[in-house]
Amino acid sequence: MINYGKTFIRKYDITLFLTVIVLIALGIVMVYSTSAMVSIVKYGVSYHFVAREVVYVIISAFFIWFLMKNDYHIFKSFYKIILLGIIISMILLFVPHVGMSVGGSKRWIDFKFFSVEPSEFLKIFFIVYLANFLEKKRDMLNNNRYSLIFIAPLVFMGFLDILLLKEPNFGTASILFFMTIIMLFAGGVSILYLIITTIIGSVAAYFLIFTVTYRMNRILAFLHPFHDKTGIGFQIIQSMYAFARGGLYGVGLGNGKEKLFFLPTPYSDFIFSTVGEELGFIGVFIFISLYLILGYRGLKIAINAPDLFGTYLAYGITFVIVLSAFINIGVVLDFLPTKGLALPFISYGGSSLLAACIGIGILLNISSQSIKRKNI
Incomplete structure (x- = not known):
């Protein structure tokens, strides 16, 4: 292990590890x-989807174990190859x-x-690209003469967003x-530059919406769901009914009604609606608390990382996992328009789970190399 002149904590962040284990268990x-x-109804057995989910969990657990044991700096050597593979995969989506x-x-x-959903892995490995770029160009970004170099990752991000919008996948494009x-x-880019970039992005988003x-229908369903109860507002209305039925304590695990062919694919994007119905406000509070703990531990790992890349x-x-979680929660609570994003570790699906666990494996490895700092 490289010695950066500090005392290393030679153990993994156990709080983060246990938080993720609990989230995955609750997801199953x-x-x-x-x-x-x-x-x-579809397959004649009750365990078709959960059996597949358990397989995804086993595969994802292997990746967590493998990545937490291997130095995160190895990604500097081959992240470009992985990103290229992901981009090719996204292009292949349009091949008959x-x-x-x-x-x-x-x-x-x-x-x-x-x-396989390539865009789930894109989020993680685009972060690797950005982290490597920001570390290498740190001095240039803080030098007025070269500060506009920050445009390079924005151009790359714009290209990736074009591919995502072609799918279409506006939610992931927004997160990117x-x-x-x-x-x-x-990374130290001027706030003025970022404000201008955000304004340009917001104008583009306005026209795209x-x-x-x-x-446009999703915005209307978000603003006025009851104007079209059986049409564009149906899904969010059923989600609100689920939370209303759940109350403080919920109707009991397995006793929810909205999942019975009222909510479309209730085990994916709108799975949190059933959490609200069956486990009530207390269950919702526990889930949100787990994501907040994950966010806190991730930020602490970032602060204590041994180098800028880490x-x-x-x-x-940390940002992409927690943001995805709270966007999903915001959608099912009708705080945000529908985005089609999975709830990390909870929603059914192998790509979402595996990508999130790859991220957690990297975080755990960074935590094992963390340096001790005071007042953290």
């Missing part, structure tokens, strides 16, 4: 609760019989026995944009 429970009836369309979006490559702004801010019918990497991974 909620996937079974929300998918059992759908599974019986390769890309799989679900709900009008081509986000998955169909391998017959399983599917905000993640880039936050990491550039952490209000010139596309289905996106700091930026930890900031980015």
